[in-house]
Amino acid sequence: MAKTTGIGILEISTVFDNIRPDIVVTIADRFETMSTAISAAYMNIPLAHIQGGEVTGNIDEKVRHAITKLADYHFVATDDAYERVLKLGENPDFVFNTGCPSIDIAKKVMENPSLDFDPYQKYKGVGSLPDYSSGYWVVMQHPVTTEMDESRNNIEETLYAMYSIKEPVFWFWPNIDGGSDGISNGIRAFREKYDLQLFHFFKNMDPTDFLKLLANAKGIIGNSSVGIRECSFLGVPCLNIGNRQKRRTRANNLIDMPYNRENIINALNLIKNKARPRTSNLYGDGNSGKRIAEILTRLPLNIEKQIQY
Numbered sequence: 001m002a003k004t005t006g007i008g009i010l011e012i013s014t015v016f017d018n019i020r021p022d023i024v025v026t027i028a029d030r031f032e033t034m035s036t037a038i039s040a041a042y043m044n045i046p047l048a049h050i051q052g053g054e055v056t057g058n059i060d061e062k063v064r065h066a067i068t069k070l071a072d073y074h075f076v077a078t079d080d081a082y083e084r085v086l087k088l089g090e091n092p093d094f095v096f097n098t099g100c101p102s103i104d105i106a107k108k109v110m111e112n113p114s115l116d117f118d119p120y121q122k123y124k125g126v127g128s129l130p131d132y133s134s135g136y137w138v139v140m141q142h143p144v145t146t147e148m149d150e151s152r153n154n155i156e157e158t159l160y161a162m163y164s165i166k167e168p169v170f171w172f173w174p175n176i177d178g179g180s181d182g183i184s185n186g187i188r189a190f191r192e193k194y195d196l197q198l199f200h201f202f203k204n205m206d207p208t209d210f211l212k213l214l215a216n217a218k219g220i221i222g223n224s225s226v227g228i229r230e231c232s233f234l235g236v237p238c239l240n241i242g243n244r245q246k247r248r249t250r251a252n253n254l255i256d257m258p259y260n261r262e263n264i265i266n267a268l269n270l271i272k273n274k275a276r277p278r279t280s281n282l283y284g285d286g287n288s289g290k291r292i293a294e295i296l297t298r299l300p301l302n303i304e305k306q307i308q309y
Contacts, residue, residue, distance in 0.1 A: 033067060046303055056247055074096065077098070130199070136218065155183045218272065238255070240256050255271070
């Protein structure tokens with residue numbers, strides 16, 4: 001078995017010519033996975049897709065559903081996603097609700113949730129070094145590809161809100177989707193204009209460390225799916241801003257909010273005055289990887305498929 005993600009279609013064809021895996025496993029909905037899926041389909045290699053059937057408010061939905069149609073086996077994360085994959089005409093014998101593998105990492109974090117590393121020392125980053133011992137917020141706001149022209153205005157509303165509350169903030173840089181320049185430029189301009197003594201900026205972290213940072217945070221603000229998936233399992237409040245995740249299946253840890261600084265500030269105060277949300281198994285119970293591996297060992301290798309209606 002081989003897992004291949006994140007390499008171009010010409011490279012992957014060469015890899016397959018030399019290796020000939022029994023099955024290819026691809027995850028999520030990024031453009032790299034599309035080349036993987038197309039290569040596997042044209043070379044008659046069975047394709048397994050993880051996390052298909054989900055809907056959001058972003059353009060990556062096109063890629064996700066296209067990979068579903070290319071795939072032979074489907075390991076979905078929720079009941080809603082399971083039903084959507086079936087409605088796309090897939091064979092129910094090859095669709096399995098296994099939960100999301102990222103929840104497996106969150107489960108391990110829950111076994112030892114203490115923040116046992118210094119984020120400044122380990123990950124450097126830029127900005128001030130606020131004392132976060134009394135609590136902090138995490139911000140991760142990505143561009144929305146259907147709203148690229150509004151990216152800078154949207155990030156400024158969040159920046160003003162987080163600056164106004166006068167509490168420590170760990171801010172993560174956006175991904176490289178269309179519109180990221182607007183967000184990056186907005187952050188840089190805001191840093192030049194205001195003295196951000198309570199802000200520190202990171203590019204990325206190891207997944208386990210990142211989830212530990214979230215588990216100990218007052219909440220996460222922005223539009224990342226981690227606020228909906230992993231944070232629902234961890235019981236971390238999420239202030240979800242804008243349309244990027246507008247149709248994704250939600251647990252009880254979310255407050256949805258438009259790009260408006262006053263509304264964001266009010267929601268943050270609401271989160272501070274409420275009890276932590278209950279943990280949720282909406283996206284899995286932390287054993288998804290084992291389930292997927294077990295199913296893969298007994299699946300017949302199949303490349304023939306027909307729409308089921």
